[in-house]
Amino acid sequence: MLAQSLQREVCGIDVNSTELVQAARVFGHELRLSFVAADIQTLALPRDVFDVILLPAYVQYFADPAALIVRLLAQLREDGELHILDSPLYATPQRCQESAARSLRYFTELGVPQLAAHYHQHTYATFDRFAVQWLFDPRRWSARVRKTLRLPQPHFPWLRLRKRDNVRAIGS
Known part of the structure; x- marks a missing residue:
């Protein structure tokens, strides 16, 4: 959809080849869209x-x-943006630990407790070293009111990091 609506080249990178096969099946007709099966942490970009x-x-x-963000910010052009969305963040390390315990129970009930080691909980403070614009922040008063009123809104935060605002963080 991005490739078509923005008339831009779009490249999807994922370590999960099953996900990429499904994406290619659904969106493979898009000429400006490509997929790469790779680990974004080690892929030479x-x-x-x-x-x-x-x-x-x-x-x-x-x-x-934070290491991933530094790496990806370096891949952006001068006016480029990194968007992080649909990922849970927690207010405190204690909340992270509680979530980790729930994840372990969940994966154990599925019969694959080892998967819990691949699911990491992070606090909002993880992003303190970066210049972040919170395009949606569920901690905001307005978001809490909307949630109470059961009005539609995202469940997880949406962060925008501009390369030009984070030059010091990436060491350029």
Whole structure:
């Protein structure tokens, strides 16, 4: 949809080849869309090449999201943006521990407790070293009111990090 609506080249990168096969089946007719099966943490990518990088429902699969963010910000062009959305964040380390315990129970009930080691909980403070624009923040008063009134809204935060605002964080 992005490739078509924005008339841009879009590249989907994922370590999960099953997901990529499904994406290619559904969206493979798009000429401006390509898929790469690779680990984004080790894939050799040129610097300063992307306009936008999206991480939907992604950050919780990385033990060190700050290192991932630094790496991805370096791949952006000068005016590029990194968007992180649909990933749970927690207010305190204690909330992270509670979530980790729930995840372990969940994966244990599924018969695959080892998967819990691949699901990481992060606090909002994880992003304190970066200049972040919170496009949606469920901690805001307005979001809590909307939730109480059962009005539609995202469940998880949406963060935008601009490369030009984070030059110091990426060491450029």
